[in-house]
Amino acid sequence: xxxxxxxxxxxxxxxxxxxxxxxxxxxxxxxxxxxxxxxxxxxxxxxxxxxxxxxxxxxxxxxxxxxxxxxxxxxxxxxxxxxxxxxxxxxxxxxxxxxxxxxxxxxxxxxxxxxxxxxxxxxxxxxxxxxxxxxxxxxxxxxxxxxxxxxxxxxxxxxxxxxxxxxxxxxxxxxxxxxxxxxxxxxxxxxxxxxxxxxxxxxxxxxxxxxxxxxxxxxxxxxxxxxxxxxxxxxxxxxxxxxxxxxxxxxxxxxxxxxxxxxxxxxxxxxxxxxxxxxxxxxxxxxxxxxxxxxxxxxxxxxxxxxxxxxxxxxxxxxxxxxxxxxxxxxxxx
Amino acid sequence: xxxxxxxxxxxxxxxxxxxxxxxxxxxxxxxxxxxxxxxxxxxxxxxxxxxxxxxxxxxxxxxxxxxxxxxxxxxxxxxxxxxxxxxxxxxxxxxxxxxxxxxxxxxxxxxxxxxxxxxxxxxxxxxxxxxxxxxxxxxxxxxxxxxxxxxxxxxxxxxxxxxxxxxxxxxxxxxxxxxxxxxxxxxxxxxxxxxxxxxxxxxxxxxxxxxxxxxxxxxxxxxxxxxxxxxxxxxxxxxxxxxxxxxxxxxxxx
Ligand SMILES: Nc1ncnc2c1ncn2[C@@H]1O[C@H](COP(=O)(O)OP(=O)(O)O)[C@@H](O)[C@H]1O
Ligand SMILES: [Mg+2]
Numbered sequence: 001x002x003x004x005x006x007x008x009x010x011x012x013x014x015x016x017x018x019x020x021x022x023x024x025x026x027x028x029x030x031x032x033x034x035x036x037x038x039x040x041x042x043x044x045x046x047x048x049x050x051x052x053x054x055x056x057x058x059x060x061x062x063x064x065x066x067x068x069x070x071x072x073x074x075x076x077x078x079x080x081x082x083x084x085x086x087x088x089x090x091x092x093x094x095x096x097x098x099x100x101x102x103x104x105x106x107x108x109x110x111x112x113x114x115x116x117x118x119x120x121x122x123x124x125x126x127x128x129x130x131x132x133x134x135x136x137x138x139x140x141x142x143x144x145x146x147x148x149x150x151x152x153x154x155x156x157x158x159x160x161x162x163x164x165x166x167x168x169x170x171x172x173x174x175x176x177x178x179x180x181x182x183x184x185x186x187x188x189x190x191x192x193x194x195x196x197x198x199x200x201x202x203x204x205x206x207x208x209x210x211x212x213x214x215x216x217x218x219x220x221x222x223x224x225x226x227x228x229x230x231x232x233x234x235x236x237x238x239x240x241x242x243x244x245x246x247x248x249x250x251x252x253x254x255x256x257x258x259x260x261x262x263x264x265x266x267x268x269x270x271x272x273x274x275x276x277x278x279x280x281x282x283x284x285x286x287x288x289x290x291x292x293x294x295x296x297x298x299x300x301x302x303x304x305x306x307x308x309x310x311x312x313x314x315x316x317x318x319x320x321x322x323x324x325x326x327x328x329x330x331x332x333x334x
Numbered sequence: 335x336x337x338x339x340x341x342x343x344x345x346x347x348x349x350x351x352x353x354x355x356x357x358x359x360x361x362x363x364x365x366x367x368x369x370x371x372x373x374x375x376x377x378x379x380x381x382x383x384x385x386x387x388x389x390x391x392x393x394x395x396x397x398x399x400x401x402x403x404x405x406x407x408x409x410x411x412x413x414x415x416x417x418x419x420x421x422x423x424x425x426x427x428x429x430x431x432x433x434x435x436x437x438x439x440x441x442x443x444x445x446x447x448x449x450x451x452x453x454x455x456x457x458x459x460x461x462x463x464x465x466x467x468x469x470x471x472x473x474x475x476x477x478x479x480x481x482x483x484x485x486x487x488x489x490x491x492x493x494x495x496x497x498x499x500x501x502x503x504x505x506x507x508x509x510x511x512x513x514x515x516x517x518x519x520x521x522x523x524x525x526x527x528x529x530x531x532x533x534x535x536x537x538x539x540x541x542x543x544x545x546x547x548x549x550x551x552x553x554x555x556x557x558x559x560x561x562x563x564x565x566x567x568x569x570x571x572x573x574x575x576x577x578x579x580x581x582x583x584x585x586x587x588x
Binding site: 198199201204214215216218 | 425
């Protein structure tokens, strides 16, 4: 307490600099994107896939990291976006990449609403089981509706037109990569705004103590449904990006495996932070790509070992632990 | 008779144990009532029942003439029935300003807004700093709650409740766990509560009870055994009996 008194002049101001951090975040993303472009010009397809999955993991972070809802079915939202964007092009000839993305956003949001209405009826373990049931249902539905989705053969015939009528989606994936980076940047900025809004504050409260939030007259359930819809829009964006960039949608987009991997990436990077979600995706997918090429028989063993190491030695995730270390050192040296 | 807050024949049991037994009371605006009773008398359960956290077995709760027995906890808060918790329930990662800011936004129906930051909303911040100042928490406005002392957290519980502009305020042991040196702050805060607010305070510290309350209700074994003036409570035979062998003897504090 004496410490608090001594520092009161410093403390009596809100922690400002939110805009500064927004800017730093944007710069970091742009620099990393440029580095990726320069260092791996032949591997833009992988980088674009990382961008799409990063959107899925960001979306998962919104409900799991910020609101405390654990789910193993989040790819349902991502896959819905991917199929919607793909079907718009393959069946309706709507090839404008922005319209396709918009279709993905809407489909993701609707899938989010649907999942929320079912999942939020339960808590804890039953809720987790519901999320798994949902992803199986979505997967099976897409599988059976093969005249629309191509079933297990995948949805082909997706032909996105040029961006702004100028930039064709080329064989090397340049356009897709820039399109993806732009989407990630826009989502990042919008989520930063969302997370410090009154609604963002409310969600932080819900994660810590939903009962307290009720005692303040707010409905945690309403807020969670809303967050699920927003999360669905973000995941749908990622799904649309995946459909547009690869020009095919496979059933994997809507799988339990994809859902579980997204959760693994989130925990790896650190929940409850946008950078944690992005970093986790990047590390996991680069690691997966590198190790599976180097040793195709044991890469899962390596991924498993990495995960165990992170959970045991860096429980806040790689990014989260790095931040905690860094800020503790900063305090100590004051 | 136009009571602001009225409870009739409220009953609740857990298994075979009757914890709230036919409790009836009514309060008018500006009332200052202390609810006392030995540990396990059912005081917190009473608060849980009337706020809708716990469904009663039978009985009725009315607020401002409206029967709210079938309205959920959220709806009751929105109608002006607000409580604090015996053990503070605060968001450890948030600052006092964020707590009160969220409560103000919520009360005004703005907690669902997806953009903007309340720190740059002048009307919200004016109310936030006003309330925190009043409770002596101004210097801690932007510190995490986990870094503040327990006494200050108790004050923040009161600030949080006040930010919701209640009509009826139920304080569950607002001074519990507060070091003796800091109870003065709580007492000051209680003194400063809005005059037209009806307050029911559960409290064990009899000094605080006698300074605060114009009326004392004693609960024992789930039933009201006394409802009257503070001056009469220690003379009451049943009250003495209820407290005998308990942690406190009411006759000492008169
Ligand atoms: N959820 C519950 N389930 C079973 N018994 C309970 C529950 N809540 C309270 N009780 C019992 O009800 C009695 C009254 O508890 P409480 O209202 O907390 O007392 P007080 O606040 O007066 O100390 C106690 O005997 C307690 O064990
Ligand atoms: Mg109690």
